[in-house]
Amino acid sequence: MRYLVTGGAGFVGSHTVLALLDGGHEVEVLDNLSTGHRAAVPGGTKLHVVDLLDRDATDAVVGSRAWDGVLHFAALSLVGDSMRDPFHYLRQNYLTALNLIQSCVGHGVRKLVFSSTAALFGGPDRLEPIPETAPLLPGSPYGESKMLIERVLHWADAIGGLRSACLRYFNAAGADPQGRAGEDHRPETHLVPLTIDAMLGRRPPLRLFGDDYPTRDGSCIRDYIHVTDLADAHLRALAQIDGRSLAYNVGNGLGYSNLEVIAAVERVSGRKVPWEPAPRRDGDPAMLVADATTLRRETGWTPAYADLESIVRTALAWREAHPEGYAACGAPAEAGFAIG
């Protein structure tokens, strides 16, 4: 099969590209490299350096081949930034998806997997996993932009015949177990790489926001899903699209507290993580975990790296092998083919 992956130079997208290639599929990547890395695109894989805001360039790529499906990862995804600059986020995420989806419908693409977010559910005040049936009440312009895109996909199905699967998840973490890819966000905002970098002395002591939550150890509980398991979920959702559109939560079912993440990094590395307590942040719920029962039941998805040790071990291995992230890597992606 032949697939187009938008945002394939980014963290989740690049791991999904690897999973597709491992499955014997043909893959091309569309990415403007705004937060992604050319070196994250595997050698020999065609990279279209295109901004999805450019409608004509996007349409040219979508129309350039007969795609068996499109996987859409490209987006801005920092919740805090979206609170500071809501219109930028809404424009970037919504208009880019609109351009892509319109081109998919126009060129007869039949399947699209959309990397949505569990931020659609806002910050529910609950100490149990969030089911798919929970009300969609995004608590940020970022979450709102993803909800708008899910609505566009509804109409693209109803009127344009484009079937889709929307995947809603919280924190992607870890790195390719074979060491071929890893996490390199700039700035980094995710707890696992931040904790590893604090342990390695590459940044100041970690600040632990809040220690009086009604959780087992007082720190916040979050859902960490190994990026390779997440890539597998995208592929299974793609295979599951057949005659109807779908929406799944993706989560490993095991929330981990901030203190448990620190302890796991110390266990795996054998070194102390310097950290200091800090006040709660506004709007941080005690627990955010997605209930993935439907995905498991309908697609057979089972996370292979659900335990925190596997997540930390792979993330640490990649970080130690790439202290400067992708900055020090060459450019393995097939050269050229830049539109816009």
Ligand SMILES: NC(=O)c1ccc[n+]([C@@H]2O[C@H](COP(=O)([O-])OP(=O)(O)OC[C@H]3O[C@@H](n4cnc5c(N)ncnc54)[C@H](O)[C@@H]3O)[C@@H](O)[C@H]2O)c1
């Ligand atoms: N990382 C997580 O924990 C997480 C959690 C939930 C949802 N998501 C969603 O998964 C997707 C991927 O997240 P990520 O962590 O890999 O982010 P990332 O920033 O690493 O990857 C995003 C990619 O999209 C590209 N891109 C951004 N805007 C573009 C545009 N206008 N045109 C073309 N390319 C563009 C970037 O260059 C980058 O390569 C996002 O849609 C995000 O909202 C991520």
